[in-house]
Amino acid sequence: MANSPVSLAISGKTQVFGIIGDPIEHSMSPPMQNAALNALGIDGVYVPFRVEAAKVAEALTGLWALNVRGFNVTIPHKQAVMAELCHVSDLAQAVGAVNTVWRTAAGWAGTNTDVLGFVSPLKVGDRDWTQSRAVVLGNGGAARAVVAGGVELGCAEIWVVGRDRDRLNTFAASWADSPLRPPLHTALWPDLTALLADTHLLVNTTPIGMSPRVDATPVAADALAHLPATAIAYDLIYTPSPTQFLALATQRGLHTVDGVEMLVQQGAAALTLWTQQPAPVDLMRQVLRSHLGLSPL
Ligand code: NAP
DSSP states (O other): OTTOOOOOOOOTTOEEEEEEESSOTTOSHHHHHHHHHHHTTOOEEEEEEEOOGGGHHHHHHHHHHTTOOEEEEOTTOTTGGGGGOSEEOHHHHHHTOOOEEEEETTEEEEEOOHHHHHHGGGSSSOOOOTTOEEEEEOOSHHHHHHHHHHHHHTOSEEEEEESOHHHHHHHHHTTTTOTTOOOEEEEEGGGHHHHHTTOSEEEEOSOTTOTTOTTOOSSOHHHHTTSOTTOEEEEOOOSSSSOHHHHHHHHTTOEEEOSHHHHHHHHHHHHHHHHSSOOOHHHHHHHHHHHTTOOOO
16 A cells, blocks of 8 residues: 555664665655565664765764664765775675665675666666667766666667766766776767767756756757657656656657656665565555655556
């Protein structure tokens, strides 16, 4: 049930999970994860923690002392938290960001479930991406998971489009030692249209089009017209759904993917890590859609 009440029977045995970020007020993870814990019959609670950037180390020491079982990490701490962990998974090392942390005997360990979340809706069917060009709009934190996802899909070329040459160069250089060895190229926005005719996956990782500026789109309709008819338009934004970008892509006849499934799947993977149980993915999706004001699927 999407709106089933979360048990509030907190006792001395209740396991505590959570998410650290700043801001954290609008996080969709607490309702989704609490409903999932409840459905699994786990005596646990998932709590949002606002942690200022300067207090990440202090917060991790505190969470450890308070016997918190595990937690997610969101903006702006996904990179900073890595220095505080005793173990970082190979994938998270390669991506350069951690979004899921759990306890080990030696201390906190971390990994990245955003990559799995991103590729999950693209793995339905047996599409072969090995001849494909992916274009990633934006060069921030989420773009890192998308680049790693492009590698996992086997994309032949991954282009990252940004608005500042220096930041693009820094982004590209940050992959130099990564074992993922992404087939990375960079371009400035004015060069985007020329790339589109051979683009099979176009991913928006910028906040352009996010609520409340819902009329904005990172790519205009006339530029989308250049994409092949088989291209997929993917927007990491989950509110609104669809964004103006995806609405235009749908008008163009393209297959579209919004950010809801990525959010669900990264959360499900984190929950499975903490509980060692399969996550109730359908329920998590329903709860998230309900909280976003989206119709049930
Ligand atoms: P971020 O680190 O702040 O990166 C945002 C990127 O967008 C930066 O490269 C920035 O460019 C670019 N950008 C911002 N405004 C722009 C504009 N007006 N024109 C061109 N480029 C612009 O944020 P993030 O963590 O990557 O998150 C980005 C988006 O992904 C957010 O909407 C977030 O909600 C979404 N997201 C969704 C999920 C999910 O599970 N669905 C997960 C993570 C993130 P500069 O570098 O030049 O500043």
